[in-house]
Amino acid sequence: MSDVTADVLKSAAGRWRRIDPLLPDPAPAHAGCGASLIVPAAPGRAAAAGWCRHREVAPGDEAGLAWGAAAQFWLAAHVAGDPGEPGTGAALDELLAAWRGHLASEPAAADQDSQAAVRWPSRDIGGVRALLRHGLQPLTVIAARIAARALADVPAPADLTIRPAGPGDVAAVTDLAVEVIRFDQHFGSVRLCPHAEEAEWRAARENLARPQPWTWLAERDGQAVGLVVAEPPDRAGWIASATSASPAAYLATMSVRPGHRGSGVGSALVALLHRELDAAGVAVTLLHHGMLNPLSAPFWNRMGYRPLWTNWEIRPARALR
Numbered sequence: 001m002s003d004v005t006a007d008v009l010k011s012a013a014g015r016w017r018r019i020d021p022l023l024p025d026p027a028p029a030h031a032g033c034g035a036s037l038i039v040p041a042a043p044g045r046a047a048a049a050g051w052c053r054h055r056e057v058a059p060g061d062e063a064g065l066a067w068g069a070a071a072q073f074w075l076a077a078h079v080a081g082d083p084g085e086p087g088t089g090a091a092l093d094e095l096l097a098a099w100r101g102h103l104a105s106e107p108a109a110a111d112q113d114s115q116a117a118v119r120w121p122s123r124d125i126g127g128v129r130a131l132l133r134h135g136l137q138p139l140t141v142i143a144a145r146i147a148a149r150a151l152a153d154v155p156a157p158a159d160l161t162i163r164p165a166g167p168g169d170v171a172a173v174t175d176l177a178v179e180v181i182r183f184d185q186h187f188g189s190v191r192l193c194p195h196a197e198e199a200e201w202r203a204a205r206e207n208l209a210r211p212q213p214w215t216w217l218a219e220r221d222g223q224a225v226g227l228v229v230a231e232p233p234d235r236a237g238w239i240a241s242a243t244s245a246s247p248a249a250y251l252a253t254m255s256v257r258p259g260h261r262g263s264g265v266g267s268a269l270v271a272l273l274h275r276e277l278d279a280a281g282v283a284v285t286l287l288h289h290g291m292l293n294p295l296s297a298p299f300w301n302r303m304g305y306r307p308l309w310t311n312w313e314i315r316p317a318r319a320l321r
């Protein structure tokens with residue numbers, strides 16, 4: 001690691017700690033194409049360092065293709081400087097320009113089914129204008145909820161039964177999981193592929209075969225009307241490095257059938273899940289939601305979640321300005 005890079009990571013770590021204690025310490029991205037980008041400090045501009053990570057979703061991976069493009073280019077972007085320092089935006093601007101140059105030499109970045117994406121700390125507001133200037137759009141959020149956060153206790157609707165789901169519930173769980181994709185596809189980063197239902201069915205069958213699937217169904221008149229699925233810390237390792245708090249769980253799916261929304265089903269499911277997570281000693285729960293989803297964004301805020309990371313993206317990747 002060069003001296004500039006080490007200095008940038010050290011300085012960025014200090015800023016991140018001050019703006020958001022739930023952020024982890026910045027670390028160099030190891031799995032990448034090897035392209036490391038460095039912007040030296042200049043008058044009015046901080047130093048910056050970044051790594052481009054390439055991810056290809058396999059053609060038949062319908063579950064993966066629901067949530068991202070087939071060819072993905074992720075920039076891990078780190079900028080030196082204190083919160084509020086004007087040089088942050090200029091440094092990120094320059095880093096994004098260097099990344100654009102790198103993408104110009106990557107043939108897959110020209111594919112229609114490709115994306116350029118940056119995961120930027122939601123509270124690091126000094127970078128927002130630079131991200132917008134390069135044509136990136138804030139489409140998804142990783143939100144976080146600290147354990148045992150007290151919320152107003154709203155009683156669950158009296159006609160609702162909530163029970164753990166088991167191997168006999170694959171069809172109901174699949175149906176409600178596909179419903180989330182169907183709804184979220186309106187907001188830019190999610191799409192409903194032709195075989196999505198099959199992929200969700202396989203995932204549900206595998207998950208519900210576990211001794212503890214961490215999956216609950218809400219039923220009304222014997223019909224499944226709501227679903228929540230979580231990953232406890234031993235299955236959430238893939239996202240644990242997104243936060244300084246540990247152990248971290250992940251809330252993977254939340255769905256309420258149309259016609260039953262707005263009647264307390266979602267709140268009742270989440271209240272139960274939070275009791276289970278708190279009892280299991282989980283320190284922080286993370287989830288993804290669509291920034292533009294008018295139902296989920298306010299819902300999660302009411303449930304005690306707040307933005308930690310914002311995923312900025314543009315498709316195809318070469319459209320990066």
Ligand SMILES: CC(C)(COP(=O)(O)OP(=O)(O)OC[C@H]1O[C@@H](n2cnc3c(N)ncnc32)[C@H](O)[C@@H]1OP(=O)(O)O)[C@@H](O)C(=O)NCCC(=O)NCCS
Pocket residue numbers: 157179180183184254255256257260261262263264265266267268288289290293295296298299
């Ligand atoms: C987001 C979602 C899961 C929320 O579930 P929900 O059951 O609709 O949520 P709730 O009913 O508990 O809360 C929603 C609204 O109903 C209100 N509400 C809660 N209990 C109520 C009750 N007993 N009677 C009437 N309204 C009630 C809430 O106050 C809230 O109203 P507000 O938005 O005006 O503040 C659901 O809308 C959904 O499935 N959306 C589509 C898929 C999706 O977006 N999933 C999340 C992906 S991250």
